[in-house]
Amino acid sequence: MTTEFTIIAGGVLCLLGVGLYGLLTVRNLFQVIIALQILVKGAIIALVAAGKISGQINLGQSLAVTVIVADTIVAVIGLALAVQVKRLTGSLDVKNLATLRR
Amino acid sequence: MSAWFIILTIGLSWLGAVCVWLAGDNRPRAQHALAVCFSLAAGAAALALIPNTADKAVISLDAGSVFGLFTFVADGLGVFLAVVATVIGSLAVIFSVEYMRGEAQLGRYYALVLLFIGSMAGLVLTGSLFLMFVFWEMTALCSYALISFYNDDPKAVRGGIKALIITQFGGIGLLAGTLAAYVYLGDYQINTLLAKAQTLPGGVLSFIAFAFLFAAMAKSAQVPFHTWLPDAMEAPTPVSALIHAATMVNAGVYLLARFYPAFAEVAGWKTAVLLIGLITALLAALTAVVATDLKRVLAYSTVSQLGYMVYAIGVGGVFASQFHLFSHAVFKALLFLGAGAVIHATGTRDMRQMGGLRKQMPVVSVVFIIGAAALAGLPILNGFWSKELILEGGLENGPIWAYGGMVLGAGITAYYTLRMVSLVFFGQPQGKKQVHDAGSPMKTALIPLAFGTLTTWLLVGLFGSWLQATLPYHELHTMTIGEMLLRIASEPATWLALGVIALGIAAWLLRGRLAGLAPALSGFGRAAANGFGAETLNRGAVALTQRAAAALQVTQTGQLNWNVLGIMAALVVVLLVLAGAA
Numbered sequence: 266m267t268t269e270f271t272i273i274a275g276g277v278l279c280l281l282g283v284g285l286y287g288l289l290t291v292r293n294l295f296q297v298i299i300a301l302q303i304l305v306k307g308a309i310i311a312l313v314a315a316g317k318i319s320g321q322i323n324l325g326q327s328l329a330v331t332v333i334v335a336d337t338i339v340a341v342i343g344l345a346l347a348v349q350v351k352r353l354t355g356s357l358d359v360k361n362l363a364t365l366r367r
Numbered sequence: 368m369s370a371w372f373i374i375l376t377i378g379l380s381w382l383g384a385v386c387v388w389l390a391g392d393n394r395p396r397a398q399h400a401l402a403v404c405f406s407l408a409a410g411a412a413a414l415a416l417i418p419n420t421a422d423k424a425v426i427s428l429d430a431g432s433v434f435g436l437f438t439f440v441a442d443g444l445g446v447f448l449a450v451v452a453t454v455i456g457s458l459a460v461i462f463s464v465e466y467m468r469g470e471a472q473l474g475r476y477y478a479l480v481l482l483f484i485g486s487m488a489g490l491v492l493t494g495s496l497f498l499m500f501v502f503w504e505m506t507a508l509c510s511y512a513l514i515s516f517y518n519d520d521p522k523a524v525r526g527g528i529k530a531l532i533i534t535q536f537g538g539i540g541l542l543a544g545t546l547a548a549y550v551y552l553g554d555y556q557i558n559t560l561l562a563k564a565q566t567l568p569g570g571v572l573s574f575i576a577f578a579f580l581f582a583a584m585a586k587s588a589q590v591p592f593h594t595w596l597p598d599a600m601e602a603p604t605p606v607s608a609l610i611h612a613a614t615m616v617n618a619g620v621y622l623l624a625r626f627y628p629a630f631a632e633v634a635g636w637k638t639a640v641l642l643i644g645l646i647t648a649l650l651a652a653l654t655a656v657v658a659t660d661l662k663r664v665l666a667y668s669t670v671s672q673l674g675y676m677v678y679a680i681g682v683g684g685v686f687a688s689q690f691h692l693f694s695h696a697v698f699k700a701l702l703f704l705g706a707g708a709v710i711h712a713t714g715t716r717d718m719r720q721m722g723g724l725r726k727q728m729p730v731v732s733v734v735f736i737i738g739a740a741a742l743a744g745l746p747i748l749n750g751f752w753s754k755e756l757i758l759e760g761g762l763e764n765g766p767i768w769a770y771g772g773m774v775l776g777a778g779i780t781a782y783y784t785l786r787m788v789s790l791v792f793f794g795q796p797q798g799k800k801q802v803h804d805a806g807s808p809m810k811t812a813l814i815p816l817a818f819g820t821l822t823t824w825l826l827v828g829l830f831g832s833w834l835q836a837t838l839p840y841h842e843l844h845t846m847t848i849g850e851m852l853l854r855i856a857s858e859p860a861t862w863l864a865l866g867v868i869a870l871g872i873a874a875w876l877l878r879g880r881l882a883g884l885a886p887a888l889s890g891f892g893r894a895a896a897n898g899f900g901a902e903t904l905n906r907g908a909v910a911l912t913q914r915a916a917a918a919l920q921v922t923q924t925g926q927l928n929w930n931v932l933g934i935m936a937a938l939v940v941v942l943l944v945l946a947g948a949a
Contacts, residue, residue, distance in 0.1 A: 288931040297927060363925030 280307025369419035375412035380485030387477040402477040406457035440494035443834035448491035455613035456484035462812035483509035487614035523601035537585025544578035564629035576630035587619025604707030612700035641681025648674030652779040684760030691753035698741035701816035705735035712802040723796035734817040752824040781871030
């Protein structure tokens with residue numbers, strides 16, 4: 266249990282860390298969406314692992330499936346928006362979207 | 368049985384709102400007919416609740432562990448206000464048939480009016496604090512949308528937004544009180560709060576009491592939050608009648624009356640309520656003296672009469688305050704709808720451009736004068752009896768100076784009422800336009816209200832015993848009609864109040880000879896026109912908010928990376944708090 270748990274926890278933390286680092290640093294919209302995907306994959310693994318550890322495997326896995334569905338929708342809408350942003354502003358830099366600022 | 372009538376009272380109004388909306392603006396006749404039918408049906412359902420009152424929840428839906436039970440209780444207080452909202456609301460709808468004829472976007476108008484009436488009925492019938500808050504906010508939203516109904520007029524939009532912002536302050540108070548009650552009682556039920564109020568820690572109970580008082584002040588337009596109500600006069604006149612008589616402003620007084628048994632023992636609460644009522648009644652009456660816009664005079668008179676109701680609660684007279692609310696709802700609806708008929712005919716709201724309408728609008732002038740006499744507190748109209756009950760309760764249980772202030776307020780009320788009536792209906796005609804009397808839909812709405820103004824005081828005994836039977840936590844000082852007649856006729860206080868009212872009337876009749884006083888009062892007139900500094904307070908609050916927003920603008924970079932950092936920081940804070948709590 267302990268080795269297995271350590272490996273999973275390490276993997277989850279790596280994925281979460283990479284995802285968050287990406288969200289904080291990149292400005293290309295496609296890279297932002299990819300970073301978000303990496304982050305969510307870490308969360309999904311964490312859900313499955315938590316289900317196994319707490320003995321509620323079914324709950325953990327069904328939550329994971331739910332997150333996969335929600336995450337797919339986020340990715341699809343995000344990519345669709347990215348295409349529109351590219352058409353509208355000519356670039357994928359999120360800095361150009363800060364138009365609400367006076 | 369009563370469960371169905373509750374569903375019908377709220378549901379028919381809302382169903383009507385949807386139907387009118389779906390009917391489409393190119394079929395105005397169908398919209399008028401649907402709105403009238405649904406509002407009358409909701410009124411009938413509310414009336415059918417009267418013989419079916421009960422002090423226990425008649426509808427109880429389990430909404431999960433977070434929201435608790437969604438209950439509806441058909442007790443006397445709730446049913447009474449639901450009847451006021453739906454019946455007077457349906458008269459305002461009937462009146463709208465003529466007043467709003469030919470206006471664009473009738474669907475939006477009627478849908479909002481019906482939603483408003485249904486929300487108000489829900490607000491008073493629900494037994495759950497959480498649902499009460501939801502309905503409370505719905506009424507605020509509807510009032511905002513209706514005040515700004517003429518959305519191409521910047522003044523109307525400004526008035527609507529002002530009403531929304533100020534009543535939102537009250538909403539925050541209600542929410543804070545509700546959450547505090549939930550934390551300590553584990554339950555949103557109003558009856559739980561009433562039953563267990565004394566087991567709460569003293570500080571918590573005071574917090575809830577003053578939070579609810581704050582909510583009531585904003586909703587019922589008490590000083591210093593009264594400024595939204597006169598600005599709400601940009602609304603179509605039936606909507607003004609709805610806000611002032613049937614819905615909205617009654618909610619604050621209802622809140623105070625509903626929770627009076629729980630809060631009466633809180634140190635300083637009753638005194639605060641009494642003071643707010645006194646100051647509001649006096650300042651609003653004084654402002655009404657200098658206003659020249661017919662609807663604004665009526666608006667300030669509403670603020671002032673609400674002050675009387677709040678004062679009555681402050682001296683423990685819950686029954687007197689509700690009885691005055693009843694009288695006020697009837698005569699103020701009459702006055703507003705009468706004023707609507709006048710404005711519809713003359714095309715102006717400025718009283719200086721009216722005058723001499725008595726001959727041209729005989730029916731409207733008679734019913735308006737009946738309503739005005741009730742507002743002034745002249746016997747034997749309903750306003751006289753209920754105001755006298757409040758004043759006598761104040762003399763018996765309150766400080767004498769507050770009583771003196773309220774009697775003075777009654778005199779000022781008589782003065783501005785007479786001024787309004789004589790400017791509009793007597794004297795020489797000022798307008799050049801040929802005016803005509805109200806049409807039949809307007810008369811259909813006005814005549815029952817005039818009849819009610821003459822007769823509703825006869826119901827005092829029934830009303831009292833009915834309220835008493837279904838309100839287990841309230842100790843009401845009710846009386847039969849005979850007792851009321853005897854008491855009011857035998858108390859010297861009545862004759863004192865009548866004397867002051869007569870003085871007010873005499874002051875208007877002798878205004879020519881009192882003209883020497885005018886320069887002395889001019890500074891006062893300016894202060895009154897400025898709302899006694901309340902507008903300055905509003906402007907200060909707005910300026911402060913804008914300055915704070917400008918100062919905080921640096922935090923809004925609009926860049927995704929910074930926003931993610933903010934979200935992460937918030938997450939860390941939440942995790943730390945949770946770890947600290949665990």
